[in-house]
Each structure stands twice: as structure tokens, then as C-alpha cells.
Amino acid sequence: MAIKERKEREKQEMRNLIIESATQLFLKQGYDKTSIRSIADDIEYSPATIYLYFKDKDEIFYVIHENAFDLLDKELRKHDAIADPFERLGAIGRTYIRFGLENPDYYDLMFIMRAPMEQIKNEEKWKAGECAFGYLLTTLSECLEQKKIRPADLHVTAIMVWSFVHGLVSLYVRERMCILMMPDDATRGVLYNSFDLFMANLKT
Amino acid sequence: MAIKERKEREKQEMRNLIIESATQLFLKQGYDKTSIRSIADDIEYSPATIYLYFKDKDEIFYVIHENAFDLLDKELRKHDAIADPFERLGAIGRTYIRFGLENPDYYDLMFIMRAPMEQIKNEEKWKAGECAFGYLLTTLSECLEQKKIRPADLHVTAIMVWSFVHGLVSLYVRERMCILMMPDDATRGVLYNSFDLFMANLKT
């Protein structure tokens, strides 16, 4: 009965269609303005149809959340070739920051929004996320082994590094850095200089 | 005509009543679940009445936003007496983190949410915020003068410190630190250890 397989394939295609439309609308208008009705309009189906393929709005954005992590992961792993772990750490950090500034809506979904976390907490997922964080842990443990950075607990160091770059990006994308009262490019300059200073302080 | 003054007073009292109710509901249930209707219910007026005293929901939460900054500012300035600026910086940092963890909804409104920022950007306000950030700048400039921390640009250093503690708090309150797969108190332990490590790295 190949008919069942075709049905399964069609179901998956419909899910993809919804996700593609949702992603495109989300990146254009953000989470709040992307309503189930606007997605339904876009794919030319009724709103109720979407609920045949996804439990609720959160489930849709959880898929986008996963895709975004795959994207970030790919970006970060581009620095795999850098032999020196401290140099690699710097490259990873700068790429992380750039990713956040260039994809503020993705960054929001991944690290700021509360909504899609409901899905994640219960399950053993957080897959790609674990992956990117795992990459940070690996790089930092190399740095520690080779005494490129000051000796300290691995997890404590990882949380320090991640919190710092996350702080930079999230204060910027949520427009709190306007406290500097500088034009936008000057603010970005301070941001990147701040990262360099952090790395210098980290160095042995 | 004292009657006009009484009217003015009554208007202010009504505004206070709304703000008090909104604050209480907000701290109990968060921003999204605090609807205009629920505030109206609480103060036993119709929803439309609220719009006679506030332009929109954002304006209400902008007032709460200001109050929250006053609260944080008061907490931070408790360390005024600490003579050594580096020690004072540490105390300020730990208090900032504790404030965030103990008042996650206030912290959200102050540093994470997008909503009330619309009010702020245009005006010259951001008052109390400027104040708390100003306090950080003062303390850091003393640290730099007395060579307690590594020499660097003041604003770059300030953004580094603020971004770091904000990163710690916001990753925690938005439940991203669950990546550590540790029980909650262990996570908090890592968080505070991470702050101590940061301070050690900052030291001359």
C-alpha cells in the first residue's frame, strides 16, 4: 500500500509549506504580528487547517527555533579549522554576535522569547542548542588544557562567556544600549570593542 | 478656585489607583496576563475609564518601568559607603543579579521587554536608568583611576560589565540555563561563581 506513504509525504509537505510561510512572515514582521490567520491567508488555507498539522502556535515556532539553531551551529562550526583554541574562541564569539545583530528575530526566538521554551523544557530536546553549547565547551576545554586562558571550572567559564556575548546582543537588539546616546554604528563599535576587551581579560 | 486643585488631586489619585492595581497584578501574573479589563475589574471601574487616565497599556507600564528603576537604583546605592571602588563594583554586581533573580517580572519590564521602550526612545527620559548606569560609570572610573582594573576605555568597560551581568540574569530568567542540566540551586551557584570569575579577570 504505497498510498499510505504518499499520504504521509503529503502531510509532511503541508507541514513544510506552513513552516516556510511562517518563517518568512516571522522574519518579515516578528512573532507577535505573525498570526495563525496571516499564515493561513498566505498559504491559502483556512486557519483551522493549520491545527490539523500543528498542535498550536508554539509548536510551529518550535520548529523555526530548531532551524535557527541549525543555522547558528553551521555558522559557528565554520571556524573548526582554526587550530589555536583561543583564536577560535574569539572567532566563534564574533560570529555569534554578528549572527544576533543580523538576525534579531531569530535571536529573539532562540534566546529571549519565553514562548517556545514551554515545548523544550519537558522534552529531552534542545538538540541543536546543546550542540552549539557543546562546541563552546569543547573549545574552552582546549583553551584550559593549553593554558591559553586563566584556569577555572569549565562550566563556570562557559556560562561566563555565553552570558557576556548574550548580554551584548540582547541589550542591543532590545534597544537598551541607547543609554550610551551614541549613533548606531558607534554603539556597535563599543559593542565589538567590549568583546575584544573581554577576550583580553580572559587571556592568561 | 480650590475646586480645580481638588479635581487635579482626584485625577492623580485615580492614576495612582490604576498604577497600584496594575503593579500588583503585573507582579502576580506578568505583563501579558495583566489585561486592561483585569485592571478595570480590580479597581471596579469600566475598561474605558482607564483610557481617560492613560493613553494606552504601554503608558501604564512605562510608569511601572520608572518605579522599578527607582527601586533598583535604591538597592545599588546602598553600597555607596564601600570605599574601595573595586569592592563596591563587586557588591553592585551581586546586588544587580540578586535584584534580577528575585524580581524577574520587574527585570523583564526594565531590560528585556520591547513594549515600554517605544515610550522611552523618543523622549529624553530613561531617567532612573541613566542614573543607575551613571552610578556604574562613576564606580568604574574610580576603579580605572586607582588602577584597580585593567586600563581600557570607560564606556567600553561599562558595556562589558553591564552586558555580562545582564546576560547572566536574562539567560537565567528566560530559562536558557537549563542547558546545564543541573538542579536550580546548582545553576545559581554556577551563575554566582561565574560573576566571581569575571571580577577576578577584571582585576589588575
Next chain:
DNA sequence: TGCATTTACTAAACAGTGTTTATTATATTC
């Protein structure tokens, strides 16, 4: 092929949201 059943889809409704408008009741002024 014809009928029963499952599947895919949707119109309409439900319970909410922030906000506006037209109306009423009260208080103030002349």
C-alpha cells in the same frame, strides 16, 4: 461498480485581547 467509511478541509463560533465611540448621569458654573 456501488456503498460505507475514513480523511481533508472549512465556516462559524468561543473566549479572549487593546481600543474607540456614542450615550448617560453627575457635578459645576452662571
Next chain:
DNA sequence: GAATATAATAAACACTGTTTAGTAAATGCA
């Protein structure tokens, strides 16, 4: 006491996410 200004509201508007009941088409079986 009549005219006017003020305060409050009921009802509606335009949205939101989600559910329910009903329809039309595709499938399974005789």
C-alpha cells in the same frame, strides 16, 4: 434653576488563538 462641562460607561470594532460541527472528496471493501 437652566446651561454647560466633566466623569463614567455600555457597546462595538478589529483583532487574537483555538475548538466544534458539518461538508465534500478520497479511500477501502463488497
